[in-house]
Amino acid sequence: MSTPLLAVQGLRTYFSMSEGVVKAVDGVDFNVDENETFCVVGETGCGKSVTALSIMRLIFHPGKIVEGKVIYKGTDLLKLPENEMRNIRGKEIAMIFQNPMRSLNPVFTIGDQISEAPIAHFHSPRKEAWKSAIELISKVRMPDPEIRAKSYPHVLSGGMRQRVMIAMMISCEPSLLIADEPTTSVDVTIQAQIMDLLLDIKKKRKMSMMLITHNFGLVAEMGDRAAVMYCGKVAEIGSVKEIFREPLHPYTRGLLKCLPVGFERKKELEVIPGTLVSPVNPPQGCRFSPRCNLVMGKCKLEEPILTRQGRDHLVACHLYGGK
């Protein structure tokens, strides 16, 4: 088995807020291999976005990465000095966000913004960078690239801005693209276009993609492997097929049963009782125990750890001897 492109080990990122310490990411482990699409899926507050930001070391006060290793191509990113980390960002690992308007600078042209990274990382001369920018704009399937390059973000629609983001992020040919809810703010048909584009880019450039999402449909469509997160921890990791066909963790099972697919019309769905826990004071033992219908005594005392249950399937649950 080849070494993974990215290995996250024991990552903990905490935020010191006035109501207490929010343990947004509390002991997360997973690997992303080369050439694969790895999905991190979960509901609000599970820590999936903070995980991505931690990998990029984009955590600022009052947040802090308190523990863990993020090993990328053999180097622990968390131990790098900031100037070296800047070389990684954009060039090796790139990230696209949910709301592209926030990430685009309204006073610079599209062409300028796409040229920015190659000029910074490779010191490309401006004219060359501009030409590559035009090429990238056409690669992300936008019409009239020369005209587009000269326009400003505000004239573009949401879908187009997201394409511009993608162009910006792949301009330096990163090995890993992290996409944090990239299509939540666009329409379904545009989402299909963007997802299609991302898969195409990934295939052509042999790039790995880490997709953060709450949409299980996207996981099924795009993912090779996935990690399900709950309350700052990973509940289950496996190939997408296995997670859907044989979900092991009660949370994963419960979540999949909530999706209204394949049931009799208007039939009531099986729900997970209770509500999402507060990340300030997580319950003792297994975080999911208060809501689990298969809870045992042990669950409330001891936190389960990820154990292997198949060739490529890990789960953190005492039902499977989580010790």
Add this chain to the structure above:
Amino acid sequence: MEEALLRTHRLTKHFPVKKGTIAKTSYVHAVDDVSLHVNKGETLAIVGESGSGKSTLGLMCLKLIRPTSGEIYLNAIEISKMAERNFKKLRRRMGIVFQDPSASLNPRMTIKQTLTRPLALHGMKNQDEIDSRITEMLERVGLGREHSERYPHELSGGQQQRVAIARAIILNPELVILDEPTSSLDVSVQAQILNLLFRLQKEFHLTYLFISHDLVMVRHVSDRIAVMYLGQIVEVADTDELFDNTIHPYTAALLSAVPIPRPRTGEVDRLIVSGEPPSPIDPPKGCRFHPRCMFAVERCRTEEPELRVTADNHIVACHRAGEIDVSGYTKELWKVIEAA
């Protein structure tokens, strides 16, 4: 033929967009010539993407937006031109639940105050009566008496939406308009709210107008589906019929674009529509979908297609309705899913 509970006839809404005092005023064609009906007891879904006009349509039915032209019939009574003071007593026959529950509740009113308002506005004066009705409603939507003294920000998103639902049904309406009621909620909470809506529909014999862009959910929730594109209805059919025998290319693109949360058993051929949705200001001539339609011919560019009945309860607005077959895309897709 039984009269529908709600019926719109050629309903239109154009919003003016000022371009300056000298330039000609343009209009956003939010809703154009929409004739729909909702039967008592059914759930009719209105699906479409942004710019389709589905929300505007819903708001017009409740007279929250004044139509530019057209009529709305509630229990066969024309309401769009009615004065507010006359409409007030009919208003209670309809309720609405909005997409963002935290925005739809007044942050400065307790839950009890929020639920008292509709009762007080429609004649209930006795405080005991009001209290007991509120308690009853809270129970029905899965909340307790302790929630009534709280403020919206003290409740979770799911609980806030339950309050919004309680407000919508507290006057015993016949029709409830649900405008993306679960879009801002987490998956596990969405399921809870859907279950609540099913239960309430059965218990109170409610009719639902379910506006959504989530086709997976719509398939599970509705009896009939109307598809809107750029302000117009392009296809209406019973749910199964729409998925099994899709006729309009846009519907096929929409249905096949949905990422379905079930593993694939094989490769899927999607109908990926090209281009961006055009602006509803000065929409394209002819069929509004023609710039993005891979089946467009000359006629589509010049002539607007009319809604025609093609099969039992199935209406489509497409010039090439009998000539092309797009049903394959959606049928195969959903079959591949189901088989897993």
Add this chain to the structure above:
Amino acid sequence: MSTLSALGATLLRLLHYRTSFVGLLVILGIAVLAVGAPIVAPRGYAVTDPANKLLPPSVEYLFGTDALGRDLFSRIVYGARIALWVGLLVTFIEAAVGVPLGVIAGYYGGTVDKVITAVTDIVWAFPPVVLALGVVTVMGAGLTQVVVAIALTSWPYFTRICRAKVASFADRGFVLAARSIGESDSDIMARYLLPNLIPSIIVVSTLTLPAAILSTTALSFLGFGAQPPTPDWGAILADGASDLSIAPWIGTFPGVFLVITALGFNLLGDGLRDILDPKLRI
């Protein structure tokens, strides 16, 4: 939240903002002085004593005496009463005029909004002092006249804030939801919009209040406002201006108190704004 618990919660949070808390203490101090004037300054502000004129500060006369032998400390303390009273009155009038106009403009939009905005802009552009001069010419000099003049030029503060806030709320679900249950426009404005504006109104008040005090004292300084022997700080400053070389304390103390009071309100306002309505940050 219920008003009392909201007040308590706000005060608790204010503890985190040290400068604002200091501002609050300063204002409370001035208020205590003002309210307790008869006890703190039993000598009164109008008692003249020519034999003891122009005395420097001492144990007996804390702030010294002025050209007519009046105890400056008493005059300052009673002046605090006037300052706070004037500030509150002006702010109240400004809010009473400005808030409803802003709410109506923001809610209805269209022509109503255009008209109100035009009027607001015109009044906004009007220099208060000039208007005060006009009012005084017509109605004669006096504190009341000046109060009215200042209030009539500064209500746009409130109109603008309220209009902007209401316009942002009008899109929000709860206004639409209120209409969907049949609420009338006036009920929506009164029950739904107004309570949500209160934090912003409070924050704006902490800024207009000191501005009002400063404006009225300026006019009193020029002789248009408080007439003798009313111990408005501006009037005292005017007294002190002529005797600045021989009795600098007469001009200094009112100036110091003005600065402290205005500063106190501004500091408090900063903290309150951060707690109640960060979007008002200028």
